[in-house]
Amino acid sequence: MxxxxxxxxxxxxxxxxxxxxxxxxxxxxxxxxxxxxxxxxxxxxxxxxxxxxxxxxxxxxxxxxxxxxxxxxxxxxxxxxxLLVDLAKLGALPFKWLASRAKPTPAHAPEPVLALATEPAAPAPAPVEPPALEPAKAEAEATPALPTRRDFLTQAVTGSALLVGSGSSFYGAVFGRHDYVIEEVPVRIPGLSKRLDGYTLVQLSDIHFGTFVGDAEMRAAEELVRKARPDRIVLTGDLLDNDAKYAEMLGRFVRNIAPLARDGVVAIPGNHDWYAGIDEVVAALKAAGARVLRNDGFVIGDEKDGFSLLGVEDVWARRLSPGNGPNLDAALARVPKDLPRVLLCHNPVFFPEAAGQVALQLSGHTHGGQVNLGALQPGKLVLPYGYVAGLYERNGSRLWVNRGFGTAGPPARVGAPPEVTRVVLVSA
Incomplete structure (x- = not known):
């Protein structure tokens, strides 16, 4: 960047x-x-x-x-x-106003009947001085009033927000970002040969090697990949955070995991790989033995019983380097037309363009929202099409959005545990 x-x-x-x-x-x-x-x-x-x-x-x-x-x-x-509480209050104002307008008008009390004065009015009595308060009563009146119901609610809401915010942040930074899981996802692939039924792609995405993702996280990822027993490992972008000096760590990681997969490692770049330095990232991957797909593809198996594994450039490359960007047609031109297709694309926003042309797209980028509080998932509001995490379908194609392994921005995860995905291809 x-x-x-x-x-x-x-x-x-x-x-x-x-x-x-x-x-x-x-x-x-x-x-x-x-x-x-x-x-x-x-x-x-x-x-x-x-x-x-x-x-x-x-x-x-x-x-x-x-x-x-x-x-x-x-x-x-x-x-x-x-802010959510304040927005709810603002939303309730019209209803309060309507409720006040709907209240019945109170009946007026009858006006008093004035008597005719037959005698001269008596002089007004002299004001009477109030009696001096006893010491106990004076002390009681000087005591501050107890908080009103409104004060109590304001304190309760504000205190609860502070407690939830602080607790969630602490949990996400200390525990949440290391709460790794292996997600197993069987996906039916129309036309997949029985010989490749059960073929396993183990996906890692958004590792973000950098200041907050280092050797400890790398060892955890290696152990998870070992447990997932991959036929092939696919890395779907944002492998570095924002500094090319961590490309050496990425290369070391690829060399460590490559022997864990029968068929090696395939990788595509993400937007952060462009920010860090796309040439350094690609060079580190290739030097470590990974196959890098940038608008490219190849056949796994053979041209009779295999399937095509495709990879396209990140969508942000269009802005960062004019003339670059995802080109699915170029990738399709590299493989036979009649084989099933699995696509690697970092950003799920590309899925509407790929849907109908591939059986499955594997993406990342979103981190599953990274910080979610129960039903509050801001990612669904800001990400196009609402592709945040999990499995989606469009025009007969499937999309899997991996929650990622590392973090970007705050080194914390809340309600979006880091994952390694074990994608099992099933012949339909």
Whole structure:
């Protein structure tokens, strides 16, 4: 990723974080009477965390970055929850107004009948001084009033948002991002030969080797691949995070896992591989013995009983390098027309274009949303077609979206456990 793009990214993120900090400060002050000094201290913590985040990325300071990102993620989750509450309140305003208009008008009390004055009015009595309060009564009246129901609800909502935000961020950073699973996905492939029934593709995606994904995560991935017993390993992009210096680690990883698969390793690039340096990523993969597919394909098995494995370039390559980008027609031209086809494409947004031309597309990119809170899955709102994680179908074709293995942005996962997918091809 170029320097201007990185700078723009951090400026936008910093503005969002400071806006969230200001909003959260106002809400906490309203709920708990936060002092001005405490409010300023919160802004200083946010500023320090943003600076620490940038330094951690630039200098590879993993512990510093993990602390900073955990604090900032807690802020964002808490802010998001409170914003949902405020939006619900705004949505309820029209109904409250209609309810108030529908209330019956109270009946007017009869006006008092004035008596005719027959005698001169008596003089007004002199004001009577109130009796002095006894000490016990004076003390009772000086005691502050108990919080109202509205105050209690405000404190409960704000406190709950802070608790959920902080707890979720801590869990995601310490446990969630290491809660690895192997997903087994049998997929029927029309026309697949019985000789290849049960052929297993083990998919890893979005490893993001970098500041927050290193040797420990690499060893965990190797062990999961060993347990999955692949015929062939497919790596579907975003193998590096944003720095080409980690290409050596990627090459080492490929050399370690290649002997675990009978037929070796196939890889395609993702958008982060372009940000880090596409030439360095491809060179590391090829030097380690992986076959890299960029608008290319080949036959697994033979031309009579095999199937075609295709790979296309990432969709973001169109913006990053004019003239590049996914070209399914070029890949199809490299294989026989009458064989079943399995496509590797990093971004699932390409599926509508590939649907009807391939039996199965394997993608990643989305991280399964990476941070989800129960039914709250922001990825479904912002990702095209709602392809976030799992199996989808369109025009007779299937799409599997892998949740990825590493992390991007905050090194945390909530409600989106990292996965290795064991795709078992079944003859239909």
């Amino acid at each position: 170029g320097i201007p793009r990185i700078a723009f990214f951090f400026v936008v993120i910093s503005l969002v974080l400071f806006a969230a900090s200001f909003y959260m400060g106002r809400r906490v002050k309203q709920a708990f009477g936060l002092s001005v000094r405490a409010e300023r201290a919160g802004l200083v913590v946010v500023l320090g965390s943003v600076v620490a985040m940038i330094l951690a990325r630039a200098l590879g300071l993993r512990p510093l970055g993990e602390v900073a990102f955990t604090l900032l993620l807690a802020l964002l989750i808490s802010t998001g929850l409170l």
